[in-house]
Amino acid sequence: MGNIKWDEFFITGDPLILGAQVSIALTMLGVLFGLTYLKKWKWIWREWITTVDHKRIGIMYIIAAILMFFRGGIDGLLMKAQTSRPEMGLLSSQHYNEIFTTHGVIMILFMAMPFLIGLMNVVIPLQIGARDVAFPQLNALSFWLFFSGAMLFNISFVIGGSPDAGWTSYFPLAGKEFSPSIANNYYAIALQIAGIGTLMTGINFIVTILKMRTKGMTLMRMPMFTWTALVTSGIIVAAFPIFTVALALMKFDRLFGTHFFTVSSGGSDMLWANLFWLWGHPEVYIVALPAFGIFSEVIATFSRKQLFGYKSMVYATVGIALLSMVVWVHHFYTMGSGPGVNSFFSLTTMLIAVPTGIKIFNWLFTMRKGRIKLSSAMLWALAFIPTFTIGGVTGVMLAMGAADFQYHNTLFLVAHFHYVLIPGVVFAVFAGLYYWWPKMFGHMLNERLGKWHFWLFNIGFNVTFMPMFFLGLNGAVRRSYTYSAESGFAPLFLLSAIGSVILAAGFAVFCYNIYWSIRYADRNISSDPWDARTLEWATASPVQHYNFAKLPEVKSFDAFWQMKKNNEGLTLKDSEIEEIHMPSNSGQPFMMCVIFGVVGFFLVFEWFIPAAIASVGIIVGLIYRSFDYNDGYHIPVEEISKTESTWRNEKGEVHKHVG
Amino acid sequence: MEKEVKRFPVSHVIGFLASLALTFIAAVIALKTSLSFKAIMWIIGSLAVIQAGLQLFMFMHMTEGEDGKTNIINIAYGVFVAVVVVVGSVWVLTSGHAAH
Incomplete structure (x- = not known):
């Protein structure tokens, strides 16, 4: 156990981190005290921690994602504060390195992904008319492993030190030779644990969507969000194992002294970059495609029109998925693989703009002559199109291998991918949250606050990142903790920092909106408040745990819209109610979360004997699960009948639209 | 049958x-x-x-049964991904400067 000095165990000596340590301790005490005081321990264990209900798991994903958004956002604000003026002394170079690393990892892997997976969890089974995902307990395990990895990664900045080699963690910098402290072990191990969860989610959703669709829901009648979730799951299953292997090799290099990625002894540091982006580029589409699905739903609903070019949308999605596997080298043209390789990947990269362009035009044509309702959700979708197009166009600029040598490693690139990922993912999850919030909680988010949130966030976003294009073109490099006054960068950096404050204000309004709506929003709303088109709106809000008393029958695309139009399939007769078979809750996924967390923590500190002992727990968990014959339980007819009568009106019809 | x-x-x-x-x-x-x-x-x-x-x-019996089509797509996709990863990596890492 000699790999870390005990006085380095807790990070000390920095007032910022001391403040964080104190606030973490106080928050944990507050949560423990609050749960005890309100006598909620049993409730939280029974209703949330052990749940296998896809909607609750989805909500937990979303809560975790919002917390991580806050954490990653604080990182971003610190960076913006540090670069707001030349030669600022707020952060040291080392601290800055740690902060841009954790900002990147957290925003992509612990914010964007769980946010989207959370929405997928809530919505997909409902959209295909199923009662849960194919493997409910596996779904819970996915969540808890993600959570385990996320928490392990997050404690790094107070215990042992944060990873500091960038979210890409390139070798040789990330290797033992140049980063001898244990900090980068956190990267390898936390992402590995979370990655297992993601892979299982991918498998789960493929099986769910292929096998559990209700009667009549053919593939080409599936809502667009379900389609993108299916394709995304396919990319997850293809791409995540590459990352798993790369991280395992990284772990061997760092923990056991192998030489897969080292410069000496026959290792290849470039192999890391290659494997990282073989996963990393598909990862971009893993987060972008479901977001496109959300926009498709929102735009169709609030234009009150069927999605334009549905088939071309499906083909474009599949095309993007295939192309996403063959563009990875555009992240490292400057590595110098020669003109042949760079030209090939320039071409494939420009090619991927074609299906993406098809999607943009389909959304525009969906809105054409539609009766557009400017709800908060629709505002995000509307703002997405022009801002994302800026991201896309600068992407085509970067796609040209020869030109990329000029842009590489500058803030132009940073501005580009923020213009892709913030409109492409963050706007989408906000749109999705405003849109599906009533489905999840039975009340809406406040529309007025929603508009404040939208405008502040949007203006802040553009003011923050637009100047970075020009800074980059002027030669400001990324990941540099400061710059000189003579560089002339100061005004644009300051403008960008001001933008980030507006952005943060937007996020604060969003948080306040959640608080306000939980306390004061009107609970007496229709189960279909947006007059929407897909099946998730055909049942109660919040959705009863068995989803549908009678599984809906689908006769066309936009199934619920047709059901409303033809007034069929909306009623429920008492004679139609049958017992429903549901899966039982299980505490095992949470146990696995704890055990994986402990094993991961020991491995980070390279304490191999405790890690080996703790990992016996994982094997015991696997064996226990193999002999677990719990087949679930049946909900009796009376209970269903009672639940249904609380939300259906007397004729057994869906409530009318309120607005 | x-x-x-x-x-x-x-x-x-x-x-x-x-x-x-x-x-x-x-x-x-x-x-x-x-x-x-x-x-x-x-x-x-x-x-x-x-x-x-x-x-x-x-x-x-890959092509038979109700999942025949799915199986073929699965295997084709698997082969595609494997080829991309292996051939792609070898190509990228052995050309240009990497080849010396």
């Missing part, structure tokens, strides 16, 4: 004979010829891939 049981399994026999032939050809090429090592590896490697495909179609 019964009809299928009674029918003479032509495809199985063909598959079996073809597999035998491919195995023997591989063995003969590897042990009895004086081709270069590289050539032998290429030839027997290709024969192995052909035989694997044969097995999938003739014996493992």
Whole structure:
């Protein structure tokens, strides 16, 4: 156990981190005290921690994602504060390195992904008319492993030190030779644990969507969000194992002294970059495609029109998925693989703009002559199109291998991918949250606050990142903790920092909106408040745990819209109610979360004997699960009948639209 | 169902004979010829891939049943990803500056 000095165990000596340590301790005490005081321990264990209900798991994903958004956002604000003026002394170079690393990892892997997976969890089974995902307990395990990895990664900045080699963690910098402290072990191990969860989610959703669709829901009648979730799951299953292997090799290099990625002894540091982006580029589409699905739903609903070019949308999605596997080298043209390789990947990269362009035009044509309702959700979708197009166009600029040598490693690139990922993912999850919030909680988010949130966030976003294009073109490099006054960068950096404050204000309004709506929003709303088109709106809000008393029958695309139009399939007769078979809750996924967390923590500190002992727990968990014959339980007819009568009106019809 | 049981399994026999032939050809090429090592590896490697495909179609009923289409898409996608990862990585890491 000699790999870390005990006085380095807790990070000390920095007032910022001391403040964080104190606030973490106080928050944990507050949560423990609050749960005890309100006598909620049993409730939280029974209703949330052990749940296998896809909607609750989805909500937990979303809560975790919002917390991580806050954490990653604080990182971003610190960076913006540090670069707001030349030669600022707020952060040291080392601290800055740690902060841009954790900002990147957290925003992509612990914010964007769980946010989207959370929405997928809530919505997909409902959209295909199923009662849960194919493997409910596996779904819970996915969540808890993600959570385990996320928490392990997050404690790094107070215990042992944060990873500091960038979210890409390139070798040789990330290797033992140049980063001898244990900090980068956190990267390898936390992402590995979370990655297992993601892979299982991918498998789960493929099986769910292929096998559990209700009667009549053919593939080409599936809502667009379900389609993108299916394709995304396919990319997850293809791409995540590459990352798993790369991280395992990284772990061997760092923990056991192998030489897969080292410069000496026959290792290849470039192999890391290659494997990282073989996963990393598909990862971009893993987060972008479901977001496109959300926009498709929102735009169709609030234009009150069927999605334009549905088939071309499906083909474009599949095309993007295939192309996403063959563009990875555009992240490292400057590595110098020669003109042949760079030209090939320039071409494939420009090619991927074609299906993406098809999607943009389909959304525009969906809105054409539609009766557009400017709800908060629709505002995000509307703002997405022009801002994302800026991201896309600068992407085509970067796609040209020869030109990329000029842009590489500058803030132009940073501005580009923020213009892709913030409109492409963050706007989408906000749109999705405003849109599906009533489905999840039975009340809406406040529309007025929603508009404040939208405008502040949007203006802040553009003011923050637009100047970075020009800074980059002027030669400001990324990941540099400061710059000189003579560089002339100061005004644009300051403008960008001001933008980030507006952005943060937007996020604060969003948080306040959640608080306000939980306390004061009107609970007496229709189960279909947006007059929407897909099946998730055909049942109660919040959705009863068995989803549908009678599984809906689908006769066309936009199934619920047709059901409303033809007034069929909306009623429920008492004679139609049958017992429903549901899966039982299980505490095992949470146990696995704890055990994986402990094993991961020991491995980070390279304490191999405790890690080996703790990992016996994982094997015991696997064996226990193999002999677990719990087949679930049946909900009796009376209970269903009672639940249904609380939300259906007397004729057994869906409530009318309120607005 | 019964009809299928009674029918003479032509495809199985063909598959079996073809597999035998491919195995023997591989063995003969590897042990009895004086081709270069590289050539032998290429030839027997290709024969192995052909035989694997044969097995999938003739014996493992890949195309049959309600999931036939899904199976084919699965395997094609799997092969695509594997080829991209392996051939792509080798190509990228052995050309340009990386090749020295």
